Amino acid sequence: MSASTIESISEFLLHAGTNFQVLDLGRGIDELSAQAFLDIENGTVPAPKPRQQHAWFAIVFWNTQAANQHYIWFLKLPLDEQGLLVTASRNHFLEIIVDALGSSLADDSEKAEKLPDNPYSFVPPQSQMAQCNAKIKAMLSLPLSEGAALAREYAMNPSETDWQSIPIQGIADLAFQLTDSELESSLINNFDQFNPAFQDALMQACEAVPVSDRLQGVFFSKLESGEQVNLAALRGVAATEHQPTLARSVSGLLSHHELDIDSLSVIAARHFTQFDAALTKQFFEAVAKVDERESLDGQLFSGLFADLVQIPSLRSQVLLMLRDENRSPQLAAAIGRLFQQTRSS
Known part of the structure; x- marks a missing residue:
């Protein structure tokens, strides 16, 4: 060969x-x-x-x-x-x-x-590696890691298990067992008793699996903490298909929070499936404001534009946003800089 x-x-x-x-x-x-x-x-x-x-x-x-x-x-x-x-x-x-x-x-x-x-x-990254390993085990019916048993014990009885002994791989494996109704019920009922670090690791692991409306509701309750957005919860509520409740939640975050670069990056990476024409424009309005606030000279806007315009299901909406004349001064300036960069490259 x-x-x-x-x-x-x-x-x-x-x-x-x-x-x-x-x-x-x-x-x-x-x-x-x-x-x-x-x-x-x-x-x-x-x-x-x-x-x-x-x-x-x-x-x-x-x-x-x-x-x-x-x-x-x-x-x-x-x-x-x-x-x-x-x-x-x-x-x-x-x-x-x-x-x-x-x-x-x-x-x-x-x-x-x-x-x-x-x-x-x-x-x-470690979290994605763990999710990938867990997905492969579930897909090929391979044995779970030893840490999966520890994670399950903690999910069932958080007061009787040391959460610090649970590896990231065990938590990822746990997320791929959510078809077990007993486990899911325990996670929902015991969630507030879990250590915050375990909560975050579990929510992040769940970005790779479909979760029920009930468990998604628990994650939604952790999404906002004062002025801060919980990035793990933002990942955990991700869905591969459009969900009206999730789309409204993302829109609410974009409207009512001064989001940072990390939050915008998670929305772009995990919630692009919620974008219609209106939400696409709203997202880039938020990006343009952060770009201006952080004095990034259009780098954030151009980077996220280049990233999202390549998604086949989103390309037409992203290009439509460029031609929308009903836009803020910040968005207009960001689009202008984008065209200048394109002409000079």
Whole structure:
């Protein structure tokens, strides 16, 4: 097997004797079918949830003859202005791994997990790594971590378990067990008894899973604390589809709070699914105000614009915002600076 005969990452993995599953890590953790991943990596469809002008993937694979051993590649691949993957970069990555690994993947998967130096691998933050591991265990019916049992004990009886002994991975594993009605009820009933650090870790872990209206209601109650927005709760109430209650809540935050850069970043990353034309404009109005308040000279606005305009489901609304004449002086100035930057680049 040589780089000249392999045309895709998918083909390499299949020829190397593995089964594999791909997760999109751009804005959450979403399963991709083999065909969807192939279409994305071939540049025939845009990446559905890009971030920072890249597509972000976790590729979990296992030897077809040793299904109990699983390995993960974390890859970020650049996108062009239309949100299509730059296939030259994909081909460069293929050259690197084929030259280094040849066809040895099936014989020595552990070696293959330790990729040679390349510009496309990345190490996820601890919380995302834990969520990804938990998702893979749930997806492939793998055993849970030892920490999951500790997390469950604390959820059921917070007064009898030391929360400090619970690892982040255990909390992430717990979030992926919320289909257990007994566990969910315990979390709801005992939530106020949990240590605030455990509350935050649980809410953040729940950004990667669907939560019931009841549990989401608990998270909503923690969303605002005085003038501050609880970022963990803001992550925890995220939804992959539009929810009128959530959209109204996001709109309320944008209207009544002087949000900081972190809050705006979480809204862009986790709540873009709530954006209609009005909320898109409201979001960028808030961004423009923070840009002016923090004297960022348009950098925040241009960065978030470039990020959100590449999302296929949001692109038309973001572009429509640029042409809306009913806008604040701050938004008008931010758009003007954006056009100036575009012309000068």
